[in-house]
Amino acid sequence: MKRSRELRPLSSEHHQALLVAFQLKKGLAGHPESAGAPKDLPGLLSLARRFEEHLFRAHARAEEELLGTYLTADDMARLRAEHAELTRLVGAARTARPDALRGHLSAFADLLERHVRWEERELFPYAEDHVDEATLATIGGELEKRLVLARADGKPARR
Ligand SMILES: [Fe+2]
Numbered sequence: 001m002k003r004s005r006e007l008r009p010l011s012s013e014h015h016q017a018l019l020v021a022f023q024l025k026k027g028l029a030g031h032p033e034s035a036g037a038p039k040d041l042p043g044l045l046s047l048a049r050r051f052e053e054h055l056f057r058a059h060a061r062a063e064e065e066l067l068g069t070y071l072t073a074d075d076m077a078r079l080r081a082e083h084a085e086l087t088r089l090v091g092a093a094r095t096a097r098p099d100a101l102r103g104h105l106s107a108f109a110d111l112l113e114r115h116v117r118w119e120e121r122e123l124f125p126y127a128e129d130h131v132d133e134a135t136l137a138t139i140g141g142e143l144e145k146r147l148v149l150a151r152a153d154g155k156p157a158r159r
Helices: 005-028 041-070 073-094 098-130 133-152
Strands: none
Touching: 005 041, 005 098, 005 133, 041 073, 041 098, 041 133, 073 098
């Protein structure tokens, strides 16, 4: 998958997101090969919560704020709606009983995977085609600051 250098901080986090989705699915299915994922529900819930709090929120916000202006209204609406739904599912999972928890985590993993693939296959190529190089460079610099440098400092993700 070709990706402009500027959007790479987002894409490298997408790899992490896909790994989390994979781990959740395998863990929920009780699969022995779950890429190091926890096998019990509380462990899977904390995996989803850690991902949502420490990576996903700042990531989603960066996408909406930095790419939003360059997307179509429909794509922007879908971007926001899916980000909000992913956060909602983790919130619902936190307070759910075990049978419902399983459903929320599974819905979260499914949507996360679909969402990331949509961004990588459709949304980012569109943005790369519709943003001039200077703007893309500015976006890249801001992504570097928000997602790479801030995290390397050990600072909490920006909310
Ligand atoms: Fe993303």
